[in-house]
Structures are given as structure tokens and as C-alpha cells.
Amino acid sequence: MIWEELTHQLESLSKENLTRNRRTLESSCGSHAVVNGQSMLAFCSNDYLGLASHPVLANAVCESAHQWGTGSGGSHVVSGHMSPHDQLEKALAHFVGAERALFYSTGYMANVGVVPTLVGRGDAVFADRLNHASLIDAVQLSRADHRRYAHCDMAQLEKMLSESTAKRKLILSDAVFSMDGDLAPINELFELAEKYDAWLVLDDAHGFGVLGKEGRGSLNHCKLPFHPRLVYIGTLGKAAGVSGAFIAASSTVIEWLMQRSRSYIFTTATSPVMASALLASLKLIEQGDDRRRHLQTLIARLSDGLDNTRWKLLPSFTAIQPVMVGENDAVLKVSAKLAERGIWVPAIRPPTVPKGSARLRISLSAAHTDEHVEQLVHALKEIK
Numbered sequence: 001m002i003w004e005e006l007t008h009q010l011e012s013l014s015k016e017n018l019t020r021n022r023r024t025l026e027s028s029c030g031s032h033a034v035v036n037g038q039s040m041l042a043f044c045s046n047d048y049l050g051l052a053s054h055p056v057l058a059n060a061v062c063e064s065a066h067q068w069g070t071g072s073g074g075s076h077v078v079s080g081h082m083s084p085h086d087q088l089e090k091a092l093a094h095f096v097g098a099e100r101a102l103f104y105s106t107g108y109m110a111n112v113g114v115v116p117t118l119v120g121r122g123d124a125v126f127a128d129r130l131n132h133a134s135l136i137d138a139v140q141l142s143r144a145d146h147r148r149y150a151h152c153d154m155a156q157l158e159k160m161l162s163e164s165t166a167k168r169k170l171i172l173s174d175a176v177f178s179m180d181g182d183l184a185p186i187n188e189l190f191e192l193a194e195k196y197d198a199w200l201v202l203d204d205a206h207g208f209g210v211l212g213k214e215g216r217g218s219l220n221h222c223k224l225p226f227h228p229r230l231v232y233i234g235t236l237g238k239a240a241g242v243s244g245a246f247i248a249a250s251s252t253v254i255e256w257l258m259q260r261s262r263s264y265i266f267t268t269a270t271s272p273v274m275a276s277a278l279l280a281s282l283k284l285i286e287q288g289d290d291r292r293r294h295l296q297t298l299i300a301r302l303s304d305g306l307d308n309t310r311w312k313l314l315p316s317f318t319a320i321q322p323v324m325v326g327e328n329d330a331v332l333k334v335s336a337k338l339a340e341r342g343i344w345v346p347a348i349r350p351p352t353v354p355k356g357s358a359r360l361r362i363s364l365s366a367a368h369t370d371e372h373v374e375q376l377v378h379a380l381k382e383i384k
């Protein structure tokens with residue numbers, strides 16, 4: 001029968017320790033989350049600034065729901081684009097220093113929406129090997145040639161660019177890598193984009209709100225101003241504490257996306273309530289230097305705490321602090337031992353990361369205290 005194959009595939013996933021399991025949370029996920037009636041110290045959320053449970057955002061949601069209703073009722077290009085969406089786009093563009101911005105429902109949709117709009121058959125995308133899955137899918141949707149260079153290897157990227165005969169070229173990279181936490185060589189990427197007349201598309205899902213002056217993101221951190229060849233994607237479900245994403249670029253690119261980007265056009269606009277919450281969040285991000293400073297203190301504390309232990313953190317100065325373990329069963333065991341101690345750190349396995357590089361992905365948040373990090377360090381030291 002046609003479904004039997006699926007049963008076998010599920011069995012083989014389980015044998016390889018690759019089954020994904022989800023926990024149902026009985027509370028919001030701040031520094032702690034309640035699971036099965038137990039409060040766990042949580043290092044698993046991308047709510048890097050601790051804004052997802054902020055009362056100012058909750059109030060913005062309630063007020064907005066009364067004024068605008070809960071649903072947009074239409075696509076942005078028909079009847080779903082309301083004042084909160086419009087204000088948000090203008091505020092986001094201004095915040096990151098771009099001419100214009102376009103608000104998408106999720107980062108996944110922004111990514112699959114932008115790449116096929118800029119390149120197609122006969123063109124080539126030059127992509128970092130560790131790019132996020134949504135960027136990989138975006139290239140496949142575009143039908144452009146997918147050329148992948150070793151992680152942050154600028155020499156290999158330049159060789160590929162110089163040998164390419166593609167009509168249009170696009171360089172595509174995470175700005176902060178989602179499972180490693182390191183920053184892409186953004187200035188070098190831009191120089192190569194200039195030299196070979198390519199687009200540069202950067203996904204700053206994990207840098208927006210965290211890096212740069214007042215949280216303006218990775219481009220700001222690297223002091224790279226906007227340019228007509230630069231397309232920036234920020235997501236709003238992580239540091240911004242809500243959901244959604246935006247693309248910031250030149251007016252021409254944004255206008256073209258509005259005309260052609262299928263995941264922007266053929267979907268219902270996100271609820272105006274979310275846009276209102278995001279407007280409130282943007283102000284908190286801008287005023288969030290204390291939160292960002294605290295986050296940096298926690299990062300330093302974790303790295304000092306694990307120094308000279310068997311747990312090796314990958315080099316990262318962002319909120320994503322991965323500990324490399326290697327094998328799938330080993331990482332599952334460590335994660336389970338932490339859970340026994342009331343600590344939640346997710347085990348990340350292939351295909352999310354390359355085979356043999358399973359890891360603990362510790363996400364720090366400004367919602368954590370020094371003591372929380374100490375607790376984690378202590379627990380890791382105890383585990384054999």
C-alpha cells in the first residue's frame with residue numbers, strides 16, 4: 001500500500017536517532033517554560049531580548065485587536081494592507097537605513113519570496129554551505145544554478161564567481177548563522193558582489209535586534225550602508241518577540257517584489273494586530289541597550305564557565321552558543337540528562353546540521369539571569 005513506505009521511513013529515522021519530537025508548552029517560553037507540569041530552565045528560544053512576553057507588546061495587541069479586528073481578510077495587494085502594516089514598513093526601513101521595506105508573514109516566506117524574484121533559469125546563486133533551510137528552498141524554487149561554497153570561504157566564492165558565465169549572479173548568505181552563531185564576512189561578501197556585479201542577499205534572522213547600534217542588525221554592525229545591490233532580510237519572530245519578517249532594499253527592488261514575489265502576493269496579510277505589536281517592539285529594541293549589554297554579559301559568563309571543560313563552544317559572540325557533540329545519540333543523551341536536571345537545551349541533528357556535527361544549541365536571552373547561566377554551566381560540568 002502506498003502509505004507503508006512512510007512507516008518504514010519513520011522507522012529508519014527512529015533507528016538513526018533522527019526523529020524530531022516536540023514538547024507542548026504549558027506556559028510562555030521566557031527564561032523558563034512549563035512542560036508536563038514542570039518548570040524548566042529554558043535555553044531553547046530565539047526570543048533573544050526577552051520581548052515575547054513583554055506587557056507593552058501584549059497591550060499593543062489588545063488595543064489593536066479592538067481597533068483593527070483580528071484578521072486582515074485579504075492579501076496586501078487586494079484589501080489586507082492596513083495602516084499598522086504601512087507604518088511598520090516605514091518604521092523598519094527607517095530603522096535599518098533602507099529606502100523601503102516590505103513586511104512578510106514569516107522569514108521562510110520572505111526568503112522563498114525574494115530569491116526567485118531576482119534570479120531564475122540561466123542565472124546562478126552562490127550560497128554558503130551552512131545557509132538556513134529556507135534559503136536552500138528559495139534557490140530551488142528559483143531554478144537558478146545552486147553553487148555552494150565552503151562555510152565563509154571567500155577564496156572559493158571568488159573562484160566560483162570568476163568562472164561563472166551565468167547571466168545574473170546572486171550571493172546568498174545567513175548574516176548570523178542559525179546553528180553556529182558566527183557572523184558571515186559581510187564586508188568581503190559585499191566587495192565580491194561589487195567586483196562581479198552580483199546581488200547580495202543577506203538573511204539577518206539572528207542579528208536583527210541583537211547586533212549593531214540600537215539593535216539595527218548585522219549590516220550596521222559591519223558599518224555597511226545600504227546599496228542598490230544589497231537586499232536585507234530581518235525576521236521578527238526572534239529578537240522582536242512577535243512573528244513575521246521584512247525585506248529592506250532599494251525602492252526599485254521593493255516595488256519589483258510587490259509585483260512579483262509570490263509569497264507576498266498570494267497569501268493573506270498578517271493580522272494587523274501583529275503589525276501593531278511589532279511597532280511597539282521596534283521601540284523597545286531601539287531602547288534596548290541594557291538588554292543587549294546584559295546578553296553580552298551572559299555570553300561571556302557562559303564562555304568563561306565552560307572554559308577548560310570538555311564542552312567546547314563554537315566561536316560565536318551572538319546569542320546562539322552551540323556546543324559541538326558530534327554523534328546523534330550522544331547529543332540526545334546530553335540533552336536528556338540536562339532535562340532530568342530541569343534544563344532545556346535542544347539537541348540539533350542532521351539534516352539541520354551536517355552529519356557528524358550534532359550539537360547542543362544554547363540560546364541565551366536577556367530574560368536569563370547570571371544565576372541561570374551558572375546553573376547551566378554547573379549541570380554541564382556534572383554530566384559525564
Ligand code: PMP
Pocket residue numbers: 105106107108109111132134174177178203205206235236237244245
Ligand atoms: N532564516 C534563518 C537564518 C532562520 O534561522 C529562520 C528561522 N529559524 C528563518 C529564516 C525563518 O524565519 P521564520 O521563523 O520567521 O519563518
